[in-house]
Amino acid sequence: MTSSAALSRAEAASLSPGERQDAMANIFVGHDRFTEAMDAIKRFHMPVNGGRPDAGAVGVLAGESRTGKSYALKMYAHDFPAYQGEDGMIRPVVYVDMPSEGGFRSVLQAVADALNVPHTKSMDNGTLDKLIRGALHAQRVQLLLLDEFQEVFDTSKKAMIAHGRGFLRKILNLGTLNILCAGLLQTYEQMAGDPQLTGRGNLPYKIIRPYGWANEDEKKLFRLLCDRFDDKLPFATRSGLRREAIAHRLHWVTNGNIGRLKTFIYQAGCLAINDASDQITTVHFAAAYDSIIPLGSKFHPFRDDMSRAPVPKEEKDRVEIAANGNALTKQVG
Template sequence: MEILQSDIVFLTDEDRTRASQLPVGERQLLIKNLFVPYHTYNLGYDAIRTLHMPVAGGLPNLGVVGGLIGPSRCGKSMICEAYVANHPQRDGETGVEHPVVCINASIDMSRRQVGSRVHRFTSSPHRILSRTDPIEWTVDRLLKCRTELLIVDDAQYLFFEHRLAWSATEMFGVVKDVLDTKKVSVMLVGDSRINKFVFDIDAFKNRGYRHSDLEPLSNTPEDLEKFGALLTSIDRRLPFAKPSQLARYRDDFHRYSEGRIGLVMNVVQEAGYRALNDRTACILVEHLRAAVHRMVRPGDDANYFGYKSRAM
């Protein structure tokens, strides 16, 4: 059993009691796949939507390229996964269609690997697919699956991370081949180096490249208020009998994560698993201490959740 991107909210005592009585495996998956819409998420999701479907109720915008830019662990991958989940595969006249395809780039990725990942994402049976060469899967498969938007997560790995010039050129060629069909748009998701690469390439810049920059929530009063609300929203989705009062530890969470949702969820998941093992009614501060103790960067002297004053 797998629960994907769970957005189940437990608001009442009765809801929480029922959640706490679910089989432990289901509760574990609810924690693992907990999904919370929040300020940065909304900005990123809207950036993808406006590239793909710029007019509400209108047609997909095809043959254009955009960027979703932000530092690691600020929630970009979660946004991509949510967008794909809201645009699932469908039955078409010639087979299964995938309106939105998302693949992850990796260091030293080759054109063949790009094709293989497109193939794996669209692996449902498709009556008219006949090619067996993965080099051709990227464009051919996207067209036959009627894909409107290709999202490439961690796209900086296509062009950087010790790539040789010819290798980066090959990856540029993959993206350009997709765009040249004028039937598929591309969203490049990753860090700020993507903008540096794209703005040096007329073939991308001339296609109206537009980018949205995501930043972690800062320590300004306004952002800290949003960050506290985010912790409360996470709390409402945890399958425990009582609230864990995560917002009480707002400053510790923010100091550790620097406002990045991915790092917050790392601590919450680890602490949640510990609470399940201890069969407590909620996540306790000692669970947070034990979780962060294993994750803190060497040399970081901050006393998150007071873990240094306790024996782990």
């Protein structure tokens, strides 16, 4: 696969259609939300620059889906690869994606697999739990990253929450590592209401938010983000994504969510490649929105004036949360 990042704009535009499609699908844009997430993870892992890893605390990285939490966690874990020690494998940072099905047993299996702990179907949960804790200690794990943790702390699964709480507490009792749980905003709310967890390091947290538009600083950051995407697109000319008229519409469609922004640009970009266009135009964005427009919607951001645009429900929810003084508006770090 050819990386368009190493090519000039003209060279990237001359790639085959499939290569250009891959280039768009694999675009990574460094942005302030990613930097915030990485810095928060680093401070939780190593609170003192040049110091030692912290241990015995649980923290939370929370935010809406597709705001870049998982990517940051994976990148951080990638910076601390496993290596062969004198007595076996050493895994300083371990990333685990929590399964959405299978109950607490599947959670244990996911953690065991990340640590390369062998297990069988006949093995009971207590034994597997003990093996996991033994591996965490033997492999000198400093930081355990548990992604999609809302699958464990789900109010509709009270038994799962009880098992998850006990699992975290037993690991923290080792006194050798920290645990960072990442998930939706509700994840923090559920964990913050549990004194058994807040008592383990005061539950430090970081909320990763989508970009706003009403705030001028947020608007500038979002337009800069659009510009960085534009800079990496495999087209002969820039698509003008930073222009306020275009960026405003992109923000409305994606609600300032970087994951959705990337997907929507990709969808419009595919249409532009099919048209042999030198850039993504509003015609392509309009056609891309046609395929995702909510049923019954009477507003089209790429055909109607933005003065007619309704406030997206998610934006209303964010305003309501801020107005109510919800704890999630208080960012740490």
